[in-house]
Amino acid sequence: MVKSVVEAVFEGAAKHPQKCCLADDNVSVTYDEYAKKIKKFAAYLLSQNVKRGDKVVIEACQSVDYLAIQLACQLIGAVFVPVEHNCAAEKIAELSKRVNAAYVIAVKDSDGVTFDEFAIGAEGAAELENYTLPQGDEVCEILFSTGTTGKEKGIILTHKNDIALAENVMYGVEMKEDNVELIPSPLNHSHGLRRYYANMVMGATVIVISGVLNPLKFFALMDEYGVTAIDLVPTALTVLLKISKNKFGEYKDKLRYIQFGAAPLMDADKEKICALLPNTRLYNFYGSTESGCIVIYNFNVENAKKNCIGKPACNAEITIVDDNRNPIESSLENTGLLASRGAMNMSGYYEDEEETKAVLIDGVVYTNDVCYIDGDGDIILLGRQGSVMNVGGKKVSPDEIENAAKQIKGVIDCGCVPVDDAMLGSVPKLFVQTRNESAFDPVMIRTELSKTLEPFKIPKYIVFIEKIPRTFNGKIIRRELK
Numbered sequence: 001m002v003k004s005v006v007e008a009v010f011e012g013a014a015k016h017p018q019k020c021c022l023a024d025d026n027v028s029v030t031y032d033e034y035a036k037k038i039k040k041f042a043a044y045l046l047s048q049n050v051k052r053g054d055k056v057v058i059e060a061c062q063s064v065d066y067l068a069i070q071l072a073c074q075l076i077g078a079v080f081v082p083v084e085h086n087c088a089a090e091k092i093a094e095l096s097k098r099v100n101a102a103y104v105i106a107v108k109d110s111d112g113v114t115f116d117e118f119a120i121g122a123e124g125a126a127e128l129e130n131y132t133l134p135q136g137d138e139v140c141e142i143l144f145s146t147g148t149t150g151k152e153k154g155i156i157l158t159h160k161n162d163i164a165l166a167e168n169v170m171y172g173v174e175m176k177e178d179n180v181e182l183i184p185s186p187l188n189h190s191h192g193l194r195r196y197y198a199n200m201v202m203g204a205t206v207i208v209i210s211g212v213l214n215p216l217k218f219f220a221l222m223d224e225y226g227v228t229a230i231d232l233v234p235t236a237l238t239v240l241l242k243i244s245k246n247k248f249g250e251y252k253d254k255l256r257y258i259q260f261g262a263a264p265l266m267d268a269d270k271e272k273i274c275a276l277l278p279n280t281r282l283y284n285f286y287g288s289t290e291s292g293c294i295v296i297y298n299f300n301v302e303n304a305k306k307n308c309i310g311k312p313a314c315n316a317e318i319t320i321v322d323d324n325r326n327p328i329e330s331s332l333e334n335t336g337l338l339a340s341r342g343a344m345n346m347s348g349y350y351e352d353e354e355e356t357k358a359v360l361i362d363g364v365v366y367t368n369d370v371c372y373i374d375g376d377g378d379i380i381l382l383g384r385q386g387s388v389m390n391v392g393g394k395k396v397s398p399d400e401i402e403n404a405a406k407q408i409k410g411v412i413d414c415g416c417v418p419v420d421d422a423m424l425g426s427v428p429k430l431f432v433q434t435r436n437e438s439a440f441d442p443v444m445i446r447t448e449l450s451k452t453l454e455p456f457k458i459p460k461y462i463v464f465i466e467k468i469p470r471t472f473n474g475k476i477i478r479r480e481l482k
Helices: 005-015 031-047 064-076 089-099 115-123 159-172 190-202 215-225 234-243 247-251 267-276 353-359 398-406 442-449
Strands: 020-023 028-030 055-059 079-083 103-106 139-145 153-158 180-183 205-208 229-232 257-260 281-288 292-298 308-312 317-321 336-341 364-373 379-384 389-391 394-396 413-421 425-433 461-464
Touching (some): 005 064, 020 064, 020 215, 028 031, 031 064, 031 115, 064 115, 089 103, 103 115, 153 159, 180 190, 190 205, 190 292, 215 234, 229 234, 267 281, 267 398, 317 364, 442 461
Parallel strands (some): 020 205, 180 205, 425 461
Antiparallel strands (some): 308 379, 317 336, 336 364, 364 379, 389 394
């Protein structure tokens, strides 16, 4: 097995040089062309005095050049530090200072260089000839993640981590070498990056696109490149299903799989995409930036299990632990917290030893996700510790209440959190987003919920909110609701 993603691309260039490797909205490159571009960019970075171990901050965009610069950093041993697209110049400057960046590349004018300036400068560069391919334990990237806690943390990852993550995806979705995968997910986040890595290690083809708000372009690229697989975050699926109607149904004999991750899927979206694509494998990946894709489940099966995230990926060892992090025999009546061990786990948080020790101990990443393993060996996820409610001794998942509420006519979005109760310990409180406050009817909502939920799951409080706070990939920011 290769030891880095850049090595995988070079192997692909030697094995099938004329095969399409990567495409964006404007251009496509073969494996040979992509390898040459990476070597040119690497040579140019060296000419700009970027050295092994230096941090390179890059504003993300869905382009061939952006990904080539990333692998050029790998080739010379520099550390890739992406920031989100259209990030404020002040934010880029702040992050660059935090990591002591040696070089900064942004889309628009900033304290560094623009992509155009970089590309023009690299045009005259000769391909790098004398290089040593990176080794597994070398740091290759720092991915900054805010998540739902509000504190921004830099996750340190090595080449070994990236290859293990690529294997988890490749084997998890049963990827083939002739795979053509469309990735609209932002490429400064681990979700999109890791799907790209998997396809490069497999020697497959990736098409990157800037989001899903232009469905004509989305489906045109699917047709142009003969897309066989798609990577989506749940919010992107919701948008596509809403604005493209039943268009996905036209690809029911072409799409081998769609993989989802980063946040839970709404039950209504699951049902619709299963109906449109009855023969397509629909995978839900569970994971985090710290440990990556570690559990996978194909929910497009008969009698799919509710709240199931499936079985561990090939490089992941999963344990359910108690609050003191001791392994337990879990069950519905004896839930615990999910912990993972494997080559995909991060090295730690950048310059934050205290936070690292709180999450990573002896190679094990500990989460706050409440789970249990059922009799079939499948992992059932109830939610985050602190959001899963203990209502009079009974565990209640906020996701179940939210999914039920979203089926009610007039409910645009909702979020559920626990609140203290003198009698029951805690009870559900449901925030509901409707067209406007005059359209909000808590009595009707409670009546409708009582048709599908058990009495102890019915929210004690149902209140109006103008907008549910969510992260870019659709996770509810529950601390703001609390």
